[in-house]
Amino acid sequence: MSSEKTSVELLQGTLDLIVLRTLQTMGPMHAYAIASRLEQVAEHQFALNQGTLYPALVRLEQKNWIKGAWQRTENNREAKYYSITKVGSRALRSETGRWRRLAGFVERLLEDEA
Amino acid sequence: MRRFLLRLWDAFRHARSEHELDREISSHLGLIEDEYRRRGLSFEEAQRAARLALGGVEQTKELQREARSFALIDDLKRDVRYALRTLAKSPGFTFAVIAILGIGIGASTAMFTVLNGVVLKPLEYPDADRIVRVQTRSTTTGRMPDAMPGGDEIDIRRLDGLFDALAYYHGGEMGVQAADRAEFDGVRFVHPDFFHVFGVPPLVGRIFSLQDAQQSVIVGAAFARRNFGTADAALGRSIFIENRSYQIVGVMPDTMQYPANVQVWAADSLEPQNKNRSGYNYRMVAKLALGVSNEVADSKLSALANRLASTYPDTNSKRTFVTVPLRENLIGNVRSTLYIMMGAVSFVLLIACANVANLMLARSSVRSREIAIRAALGARRRHLIGQMLAESMLLALVAGAIGIVIARLTTATLLNIGTRYLPVPRIDEIHIDWRVLFFAAAVSMLTAIVCGLIPTHQISRLGIRDAISRAGSRGSVGAGTSRMRSVLVVAQIALSFALAINAGLLLRSFAALIDVSLGFRKDHLLVTYAHAPARGSIFDQSGLENYLRAGQAIDDIVERLRHVPDVGAAGAVMGLPTGQYDSSGAYAVEGKHSTTGDFRLLPQAGYRLSGPGYFQTMGMGLLHGRDFTDADVYGRTPVAIISEALARKTFPNEDPVDHRIQWGLDLPVQWATIVGVVSDVRQYSPASTVDPQIYMPLRQHPYAANEVQIVVRTGGRPESLIPMVREKIRSVSPDIATKFTTMEASVSDSIAAPRFRTTLVSTFAAIAMLLAAAGMYAVMSYTTAQRSSEFAVRLALGAGVNGIVGLVIGGAARLVVIGIVLGLLFAVATNRIIATMLFGINTHDVTTYAGVLLAMLPAILIAAAVPAIRAARVDPIRALRTD
Numbered sequence: 003m004s005s006e007k008t009s010v011e012l013l014q015g016t017l018d019l020i021v022l023r024t025l026q027t028m029g030p031m032h033a034y035a036i037a038s039r040l041e042q043v044a045e046h047q048f049a050l051n052q053g054t055l056y057p058a059l060v061r062l063e064q065k066n067w068i069k070g071a072w073q074r075t076e077n078n079r080e081a082k083y084y085s086i087t088k089v090g091s092r093a094l095r096s097e098t099g100r101w102r103r104l105a106g107f108v109e110r111l112l113e114d115e116a
Numbered sequence: 117m118r119r120f121l122l123r124l125w126d127a128f129r130h131a132r133s134e135h136e137l138d139r140e141i142s143s144h145l146g147l148i149e150d151e152y153r154r155r156g157l158s159f160e161e162a163q164r165a166a167r168l169a170l171g172g173v174e175q176t177k178e179l180q181r182e183a184r185s186f187a188l189i190d191d192l193k194r195d196v197r198y199a200l201r202t203l204a205k206s207p208g209f210t211f212a213v214i215a216i217l218g219i220g221i222g223a224s225t226a227m228f229t230v231l232n233g234v235v236l237k238p239l240e241y242p243d244a245d246r247i248v249r250v251q252t253r254s255t256t257t258g259r260m261p262d263a264m265p266g267g268d269e270i271d272i273r274r275l276d277g278l279f280d281a282l283a284y285y286h287g288g289e290m291g292v293q294a295a296d297r298a299e300f301d302g303v304r305f306v307h308p309d310f311f312h313v314f315g316v317p318p319l320v321g322r323i324f325s326l327q328d329a330q331q332s333v334i335v336g337a338a339f340a341r342r343n344f345g346t347a348d349a350a351l352g353r354s355i356f357i358e359n360r361s362y363q364i365v366g367v368m369p370d371t372m373q374y375p376a377n378v379q380v381w382a383a384d385s386l387e388p389q390n391k392n393r394s395g396y397n398y399r400m401v402a403k404l405a406l407g408v409s410n411e412v413a414d415s416k417l418s419a420l421a422n423r424l425a426s427t428y429p430d431t432n433s434k435r436t437f438v439t440v441p442l443r444e445n446l447i448g449n450v451r452s453t454l455y456i457m458m459g460a461v462s463f464v465l466l467i468a469c470a471n472v473a474n475l476m477l478a479r480s481s482v483r484s485r486e487i488a489i490r491a492a493l494g495a496r497r498r499h500l501i502g503q504m505l506a507e508s509m510l511l512a513l514v515a516g517a518i519g520i521v522i523a524r525l526t527t528a529t530l531l532n533i534g535t536r537y538l539p540v541p542r543i544d545e546i547h548i549d550w551r552v553l554f555f556a557a558a559v560s561m562l563t564a565i566v567c568g569l570i571p572t573h574q575i576s577r578l579g580i581r582d583a584i585s586r587a588g589s590r591g592s593v594g595a596g597t598s599r600m601r602s603v604l605v606v607a608q609i610a611l612s613f614a615l616a617i618n619a620g621l622l623l624r625s626f627a628a629l630i631d632v633s634l635g636f637r638k639d640h641l642l643v644t645y646a647h648a649p650a651r652g653s654i655f656d657q658s659g660l661e662n663y664l665r666a667g668q669a670i671d672d673i674v675e676r677l678r679h680v681p682d683v684g685a686a687g688a689v690m691g692l693p694t695g696q697y698d699s700s701g702a703y704a705v706e707g708k709h710s711t712t713g714d715f716r717l718l719p720q721a722g723y724r725l726s727g728p729g730y731f732q733t734m735g736m737g738l739l740h741g742r743d744f745t746d747a748d749v750y751g752r753t754p755v756a757i758i759s760e761a762l763a764r765k766t767f768p769n770e771d772p773v774d775h776r777i778q779w780g781l782d783l784p785v786q787w788a789t790i791v792g793v794v795s796d797v798r799q800y801s802p803a804s805t806v807d808p809q810i811y812m813p814l815r816q817h818p819y820a821a822n823e824v825q826i827v828v829r830t831g832g833r834p835e836s837l838i839p840m841v842r843e844k845i846r847s848v849s850p851d852i853a854t855k856f857t858t859m860e861a862s863v864s865d866s867i868a869a870p871r872f873r874t875t876l877v878s879t880f881a882a883i884a885m886l887l888a889a890a891g892m893y894a895v896m897s898y899t900t901a902q903r904s905s906e907f908a909v910r911l912a913l914g915a916g917v918n919g920i921v922g923l924v925i926g927g928a929a930r931l932v933v934i935g936i937v938l939g940l941l942f943a944v945a946t947n948r949i950i951a952t953m954l955f956g957i958n959t960h961d962v963t964t965y966a967g968v969l970l971a972m973l974p975a976i977l978i979a980a981a982v983p984a985i986r987a988a989r990v991d992p993i994r995a996l997r998t999d
Contacts, residue, residue: 033140034147037169052144052169053176056137060180077150081143 017058019101022094025068025086032081033059059084067093137180141173195499195506203507209479210511213472216887217515217563220468222522223880225548225556227461229527231454232551235447240371242315243403246280248410248439250400250417255434262445263396264437266388271420272400272437273387278413281312282402284388285375289696290823291647291853292380293356294343298853300645301339302377303357305384313403314374320347321366328383333362339379340367356851357382359651359662374401374442389655393424393431394715395701395780401442413439430714453873456949460880463615465559467608467884471891473567474604476508478898508568509561516560523556524548530876601895602931608891609935609976610942612884616972617943618950619881620964621957622874628956629867635797635806636693637735641859642834643692644841646670647823648852654782654819664750666822667815669848671746674727676844677828682837684829687730688814691722692825693797694859694866699723699781699820703810705766706776706787715780721762721808722799723781725820731794733827741773741792748813754788755813760796762808779810782817801866803955827859834858870953885972892928893979900924900987907987917988924984925977932976936969 024039025031031039037052062068067090070082086094145166152162170176203210238244250272252264269284285306292301311323311334319337333355340350347367354361362382390397404413417437424432527548648666652659670688677686691697702718704711709718728744731737739760748755756777763772776787794811798804814821830837838856845852864871900907907920947959957964 032144032147034144038151051171052148053171053179056176056180075147079143079146079150080139081147082140 018062019097021058022090025084026094030083030085032083137177141176195503198503199507199510213475213511214515216468216471218518220465221516221519221559224461224465224559225519225523226526226530227457228555229523229548229552231458235451235454239443246404247313247442248402248404249442249445250402251438251440253436253438255436261396263399265393265395266390266398267393269388269398269400275416278405278408278416280403280405281309283307283310283313284398284400286398291649293851298851300853300855301379303380304378305382308383313401316372318366319369321351323366324383329385332365333382334366334368335364336368336379337370359649393428410439457876460877463611464880464884467611467887469563469566470604470608471887474601474891474894476567477601505568508564512560512564516556520556605891605895605931606935608888609932610938612888613936613939614942614946615884616881616968618947619878620968621954622877624957624964625954626870626874629802632802634802635795638859638863640830640834642828642837643857643859643862644826645855646826646852650822663818663822667818670824673845673848674826682830685729685733686828687733688727688824688826689730690820690824691724693799694801694862695825701780703777703779721810724809724811725814725817726811727814733829737795739793739795744813749815750818754786754816755791756788757792757794757811758790759794759809761806763793765808782819889975889979892976896928896980897983900983904987904990920988921984925980928980
């Protein structure tokens with residue numbers, strides 16, 4: 003089992019949230035663009051195997067939170083563009099809240115221990 | 117849920133998703149390559165770098181696929197693989213489960229095959245749902261005689277628009293002269309429209325038109341082959357029934373099965389010859405016109421019945437007409453028997469399920485260490501349950517397949533035995549079809565779920581820590597598992613006890629049937645059915661000479677048989693007990709009953725005709741007066757002999773002899789002098805009540821005397837007389853058709869249905885008891901194994917072997933007592949169903965209950981004792997060391 007995969011598994015819920023958020027702010031994007039955006043935001047601190055995006059994309063699509071559609075890029079390549087759905091937006095709001103609560107809890111915990 | 121469905125959907129459109137994935141990933145790679153190319157890498161370098169950035173094409177695909185479908189397909193595959201491995205590792209367990217379930221599924225599938233063929237499947241005639249029987253129904257008692265009077269038939273035929281085709285028919289087994297031989301066949305005289313009702317096209321030739329009345333005949337393919345070689349050869353030939361010639365105009369295929377066992381359909385007149393409204397002489401079958409429902413037909417028929425009731429109040433009051441779907445009419449009698457069989461067999465299946473659940477449970481507790489470790493390593497409860505289910509599904513599938521094979525093999529045997537005892541209609545239509553397969557599959561899946569879920573229920577309640585600690589020590593039995601297993605054992609005992617009680621009641625009742633006094637001696641009697649053809653009709657008194665000659669021929673035969681050395685006695689009768697001919701009706705005694713007015717108010721009796729020596733041959737006692745003599749012939753003073761029951765009823769305190777009696781068998785109705793009283797017999801079967809009978813001399817009633825049963829008493833085997841009797845009859849006339857049986861066989865046939873029921877239910881009960889004992893054995897073996905270290909300690913501390921065995925049996929006895937009490941309640945609740953089938957005992961027959969208990973208790977206790985004794989014999993040191 004590679005370490006990347008393990009880290010992704012740990013990040014499972016998180017990656018979903020990140021993708022949703024990215025699509026919410028940036029509008030429809032293809033997988034590569036999402037990956038590039040993530041690397042950019044992370045300031046290349048954590049290396050993402052771009053392939054690990056796919057399970058998240060499938061999950062989100064199955065939940066009907068995002069929708070994929072084939073379009074042409076500016077360089078005239080065809081690519082599957084994902085966009086967030088209404089359900090997805092709603093889910094993002096509640097997931098964000100949940101994440102904040104969880105993060106706050108972990109943060110407090112870590113501070114106490116320190 | 118939505119995700120689950122999507123995944124399911126995905127599993128089906130796997131190919132499409134794969135294609136989409138390919139496309140997306142290659143586009144993704146392209147995009148990365150573009151980027152790298154822009155940064156100045158070569159084409160090859162860009163390609164390589166793109167793959168690296170993605171993390172491997174195949175890996176990515178695999179990740180996506182997993183997300184797409186992991187729960188359903190992959191889990192299933194993994195579970196099945198795992199299940200196959202585990203099952204292969206314990207072949208004993210696997211074999212036991214498959215065998216037990218296979219028997220259960222096989223037995224129920226076989227029973228269902230019969231039920232399906234007889235009861236559930238529609239008849240195989242075109243528009244079979246429109247074929248109905250038109251029957252009469254008493255408006256006071258609700259009774260529905262199968263037949264109806266000829267006069268009413270004519271009025272029903274005049275109704276407009278109700279029926280596409282309508283046909284009366286009558287007849288029975290009788291002699292047919294074909295080619296140069298005479299044989300007994302099922303013969304029906306039918307209205308020429310009969311075949312329009314059924315719509316079965318003939319194999320060769322044509323069906324009747326109205327011009328065929330009383331001239332043409334249609335025969336079955338088997339009859340044609342037997343008498344003429346082929347169906348084609350039969351066409352145009354003539355056969356004789358009652359000395360009347362009929363030309364064969366058509367041959368019917370074997371699919372024409374109505375009425376059952378009929379091979380000869382002779383075209384009768386357009387109107388019934390007996391037009392009275394009191395004798396139920398004809399049956400009616402019809403095809404409803406398109407768009408006419410049973411309700412519409414019934415309302416028109418009942419309007420007609422009301423009109424007839426006011427026109428002919430003496431005969432037609434309190435009578436209405438109804439249509440009954442042919443299918444209902446056909447299966448009415450066997451349905452209840454088949455449902456009871458189905459009920460009994462589902463008991464067996466339930467017990468098999470409980471047994472298997474028990475085995476699986478035992479195994480799951482043995483495996484609890486493995487399960488606990490897997491759970492600790494992160495396997496989810498859902499996965500563990502899924503895996504147990506996969507195992508039970510696999511087992512049930514194999515068992516189901518074996519069950520179908522068992523069903524296929526046993527159905528034939530079942531029918532073979534069954535039809536010997538019980539006239540099963542539509543026998544040719546009984547085979548395994550999609551309904552049966554569906555049933556077997558459904559039953560297998562259900563058993564799998566039941567067997568698989570009971571143990572998993574246990575697992576899911578199990579805490580991980582709990583399981584590990586329990587698996588670690590073998591000192592005591594886990595309370596939860598043990599309770600569940602005890603419940604299963606109790607259920608098995610209860611079910612099999614209930615089934616055994618019902619079987620016991622049927623057995624006892626059957627024994628009573630065999631034991632009952634029939635009123636005659638059935639041993640050493642050969643029965644010969646003989647039909648001397650005679651042409652003419654009682655209604656216009658035509659052909660009297662023919663009938664008198666036929667009667668004389670029968671007399672001659674009996675006379676010749678009496679002089680054969682092996683023959684002790686011989687006599688002729690029409691209406692032998694348990695035989696084929698039956699007639700009954702009202703009677704009136706001079707000075708006691710009115711012979712004018714409503715004849716239905718008169719007392720009823722069976723009408724039997726007999727010749728001199730019949731009572732003596734049968735071993736019936738002439739209590740009073742004299743037997744018929746050769747002088748009691750047509751034209752002399754009419755005489756009669758009455759049965760004891762009739763004498764008791766009508767002559768309670770006086771001598772019936774010399775009183776005059778009359779009845780409605782034939783014309784003209786005359787006063788007959790009672791010359792004797794004969795002992796009672798059970799007329800239809802050992803289960804019949806003892807009813808009043810009137811015996812009349814055969815030779816005084818010529819129109820009823822040409823088709824008779826001749827009984828011959830011999831010291832040896834009755835069958836050995838057959839060639840001699842056949843020869844004697846041929847020597848009198850080659851036209852006389854004959855058919856042989858023995859009185860024993862005839863009586864035995866009359867209780868065929870109860871015998872069949874009893875045999876089958878007893879078999880099921882025996883299987884059930886075996887399974888229950890096996891279940892007890894299994895649970896006790898397991899429990900004692902679990903407790904072996906405890907026993908070792910006890911033994912080491914000085915307990916005797918007997919003490920240990922007592923301990924175990926004591927535990928078992930508790931289960932047995934609970935099971936038997938529950939089974940008793942269950943038996944009482946269910947045996948109401950068979951109450952009407954019992955004879956001589958009621959459902960609370962204490963002897964039966966006690967007997968079943970005595971048979972079952974030792975079997976189950978022995979099953980418990982064997983493992984106990986084994987456990988107690990173990991060397992304490994060894995048992996303690998294994999920990």
